[in-house]
């Protein structure tokens with residue numbers, strides 16, 4: 001059979017072929033930037049969302065006597081020039097600055113606090129279930145005087161390093177959860193609108209246009225205002241996620257609608273229809289899977305804006321409120337110039353927000369290039 | 378008696394089929410006019426025969442095919458199809474497809490199938506060959522059991538593909554092979570009528586003949602009837618028993634192949650025939666170059682749609698639309714001057 005030649009020549013043995021996702025993975029792997037983005041994103045979720053209690057040396061609300069203490073640097077070499085295998089930090093000494101009439105800290109090199117790994121610290125429940133007290137690192141558990149504040153402390157003497165890890169949990173999850181809800185709303189409404197057309201389409205399109213035309217922040221504010229203040233923090237969190245999704249699904253729905261409109265004219269869809277396929281089958285077997293790769297890309301690229309929206313809202317005091325802690329909530333602390341001037345380490349959540357946003361964009365760009373293996377070759 | 382016999386053999390009869398696509402403009406999507414893609418088409422297909430449907434691009438061939446299989450809802454007309462699927466004992470029965478409800482139409486769909494022009498777009502890139510060919514059976518509730526697998530294997534062998542490759546994806550096949558996958562899918566439910574919409578025009582010339590021969594073999598093996606759509610007469614000549622020529626949404630001439638090719642009655646057919654390559658290179662014939670473009674189906678000319686391009690046009694052609702009449706037995710034509718002209722065939 002002459003028609004079979006090309007395949008036999010290339011793949012003599014292998015009968016089961018590469019699936020679509022294999023091809024995607026193969027192309028994704030070649031993109032170094034995307035891999036870096038993926039690793040950063042995954043490790044952030046691993047550290048913050050899954051194992052925050054383990055990676056943070058202190059619990060979220062642990063208050064020390066050191067208020068607004070500056071970050072301690074990690075050292076290996078002491079003032080006498082001796083090298084220590086175990087890293088350590090120097091103690092801090094409180095001073096009142098008479099000029100500024102403000103508390104400051106100076107480094108006290110006479111006090112050395114070694115950093116211990118896998119230490120027994122404050123007890124916690126892993127995943128809210130398993131009781132544990134092991135932390136990745138921390139001060140000497142036997143010395144009640146010892147402390148380690150790598151990113152300094154806040155106004156109430158809480159360790160910034162720990163709080164950033166905990167804050168990342170809510171910030172990162174709100175992006176993911178909000179985006180999952182967005183995908184659901186946008187895909188279903190966009191696909192229905194594109195497939196059925198008519199009045200449904202008209203309605204969905206007008207709503208998405210309204211959402212697109214309306215400035216985000218006032219809309220968030222209006223919606224956030226309806227969350228009753230007496231609600232429990234968890235409900236506030238879910239409502240906020242839902243609000244983010246409700247405000248943001250429109251863009252995705254428009255894209256899905258466009259894709260469905262073009263895919264619907266593909267001959268393979270017509271073939272299915274010519275055999276009497278149901279609408280449900282056409283939508284879920286052909287149209288939505290056909291659009292899925294684009295949906296994933298669009299969604300991935302939109303997660304950062306969702307994280308940023310949460311940060312902005314919480315910073316404005318419209319989103320999450322303490323005791324819930326997200327990066328935006330942490331940044332509330334620096335809403336005046338005084339804080340930036342005298343405690344700039346309170347801004348450390350910012351590089352984390354930026355890194356997350358950049359990593360997600362790198363990942364999303366890589367996915368976009370990888371997910372269309374037929375398109376470009 | 379002969380007339381009766383002719384009736385008995387008819388598998389599909391289309392009468393007065395029209396499909397107007399609305400042209401919508403503006404914010405409120407007001408309909409400002411219609412594209413008369415198919416405008417009063419009548420034709421029939423006998424059991425076991427192939428009806429060729431030819432015409433230049435945009436004259437409504439695809440739309441006609443899609444209306445017949447009810448992918449498009451026709452604006453007007455009747456589509457009578459002889460089906461055995463609706464009666465419990467399998468007796469053939471003539472039904473008007475447009476009068477069927479969704480459920481019964483789905484049942485009848487088992488007996489008709491479509492082969493598409495584009496071998497890339499007609500197969501879902503995310504499905505394996507097995508899933509693609511099994512899909513019609515799945516739609517008709519036959520599940521995915523061992524019988525389905527057996528059927529898929531048998532179909533693949535029939536179209537000359539290796540069953541071992543059925544877990545591959547379409548992009549791993551050449552154009553000709555993909556078209557064979559599409560053909561296998563069309564045969565999955567054992568249809569009686571297959572509408573082939575330019576099944577070879579996207580293929581390499583070297584593979585075209587192979588694919589056409591496959592279609593002919595399958596026709597014999599499965600007792601299929603074809604509507605074979607193409608835009609030039611040379612391809613149609615090999616496979617068709619009868620040929621219908623379309624121009625701007627209308628059938629202008631129908632006859633069996635020999636008559637149509639040797640003694641065309643419509644000037645448009647003559648012009649198309651003059652473009653068919655001659656087997657004898659020494660035989661020089663003038664190619665009739667038609668002036669102008671195909672008429673716009675949204676805004677067709679008056680009278681006979683072909684008159685602006687017709688070199689035999691008379692004043693009457695501009696005023697009156699010609700009647701579609703049976704000038705010779707089984708040779709229909711829509712031309713005012715059909716009897717008097719002596720047109721050249723091949």
Ligand SMILES: Nc1ncnc2c1ncn2[C@@H]1O[C@H](COP(=O)(O)OP(=O)(O)OP(=O)(O)O)[C@@H](O)[C@H]1O
Pocket residue numbers: 398412413414432433434435436437438439440441608674
């Ligand atoms: N879905 C549609 N909406 C609006 N107009 C359409 C639609 N489908 C086809 N048409 C118009 O109807 C006319 C006939 O189109 P059709 O595809 O049936 O032609 P065709 O003979 O198959 O041409 P080709 O040889 O290019 O395939 C064209 O003018 C086309 O623009």
Ligand SMILES: [Mg+2]
Pocket residue numbers: 438439440574
């Ligand atoms: Mg066509």
